[in-house]
Amino acid sequence: MSISTMVTKMRLKFHVEAVDWNNALNQLHMISDEKAENKNKEHVMTIVNDILPRLGKDTKAFFKGEKS
Numbered sequence: 903m904s905i906s907t908m909v910t911k912m913r914l915k916f917h918v919e920a921v922d923w924n925n926a927l928n929q930l931h932m933i934s935d936e937k938a939e940n941k942n943k944e945h946v947m948t949i950v951n952d953i954l955p956r957l958g959k960d961t962k963a964f965f966k967g968e969k970s
Contacts, residue, residue, distance in 0.1 A: 910956045917945045917953065 921942050928938035954961050 907957070910953055914949060914953045914957070917949050920945045 924938045924941045927933045928935060950961050
């Protein structure tokens with residue numbers, strides 16, 4: 903596995919965990935629903951638009967319901 907693939911997988915793990923943290927902070931009423939939603943949107947869009955294509959996943963086919 904190349905170094906770029908390892909870094910990409912680490913970025914994926916970070917962004918997925920960040921979504922979990924935002925949800926936990928929202929449930930504890932430490933951040934508002936709107937702020938949690940906006941931050942989660944940023945993390946998910948980073949995953950879909952940047953990280954998954956670097957891992958060779960076809961995100962357009964994913965949203966069409968096709969398997970890649």
